[in-house]
Amino acid sequence: MNGGLRATMGRRIAFRLIGLLAVLWAGALAAQGTRIGYVDMKRLLDNAPQVLEARTRLSREFQERDQKLKADEQRLAESEARQKRDQSVLSKADAEKLAAEIDALRRGTQRARAELRDELARRSKEELDKRWPEIYGVVVEYAREQGYDLVVEAPVLYASPSVDITDAVLERLRRPSATAGPPR
Numbered sequence: 001m002n003g004g005l006r007a008t009m010g011r012r013i014a015f016r017l018i019g020l021l022a023v024l025w026a027g028a029l030a031a032q033g034t035r036i037g038y039v040d041m042k043r044l045l046d047n048a049p050q051v052l053e054a055r056t057r058l059s060r061e062f063q064e065r066d067q068k069l070k071a072d073e074q075r076l077a078e079s080e081a082r083q084k085r086d087q088s089v090l091s092k093a094d095a096e097k098l099a100a101e102i103d104a105l106r107r108g109t110q111r112a113r114a115e116l117r118d119e120l121a122r123r124s125k126e127e128l129d130k131r132w133p134e135i136y137g138v139v140v141e142y143a144r145e146q147g148y149d150l151v152v153e154a155p156v157l158y159a160s161p162s163v164d165i166t167d168a169v170l171e172r173l174r175r176p177s178a179t180a181g182p183p184r
Contacts, residue, residue, distance in 0.1 A: 034149040034150065035146075035147055035148045035149050035150075036148065036149065036150045036151070036152070036163055037143060037146075037148045037150070037151040037152075037163050037164075037165040038151070038152055038153070038156060038159035038163045038164050038165065038166075039139055039151055039152075039153050039154075039164075039165055039166050039169060040153070040154055040164065040166045041153045041154055042154060043166055043170075044135065044139075044166055044169060044170060044173075045128065045135070047170055048131070048135055048170065048173045049173060049174050050131045050134060050135065050173065051127070051128065051131055051135075054124075054127035054128070054130075054131060055124070055127075057127075058120065058123055058124060058127065061123075062116065062119075062120055065116055066116065069109065069112050069113060069116060072105065072108070072109045072112070073109050073113075075105065076102065076105045076106055076109055079098065079101065079102050079105065080102055082098070083095075083098050083099065083102060135173065138169060138172050138173050139151065139165075139169050141172075142165065142168060142169050142172055143165070146165070146168075148165075151165065
């Protein structure tokens with residue numbers, strides 16, 4: 001048996017053991033009357049109104065730059081089409097000049113697109129970092145009020161819909177008064 005196959009089998013066995021231990025642990029907790037909940041944090045962060053509002057604000061903030069970039073990309077496409085269409089009738093000097101302009105425009109738009117994408121990603125992360133304490137606080141507040149002893153988040157092997165509290169937390173986040181800070 002080669003090393004790669006052995007490692008894969010080892011990981012599978014380890015995951016199965018971890019899963020078995022988790023099931024046994026959850027069973028022991030349930031036998032003690034422990035209340036367990038599950039939160040799908042990806043779905044929560046994708047649908048939390050605080051995050052959606054931040055995305056809308058960022059979209060407006062970056063809209064003008066994105067439109068300018070799209071115009072430059074359109075100009076590039078038109079220049080490339082003109083080069084392809086007119087290459088047989090352009091003088092060598094004109095063809096080289098047009099090729100140089102196209103190359104400069106392509107590099108500029110690629111660089112600008114990368115910069116815009118990087119800045120948008122950075123600003124999105126900043127906004128999420130600002131909202132995280134509030135979202136986390138609402139999850140903890142809800143769990144405490146509802147008497148949960150344990151709330152787990154993804155990834156989990158399996159979570160029954162009966163223990164999924166994601167929708168309830170989302171509903172609480174939609175309330176105007178959902179301004180909980182970090183848990184106390």
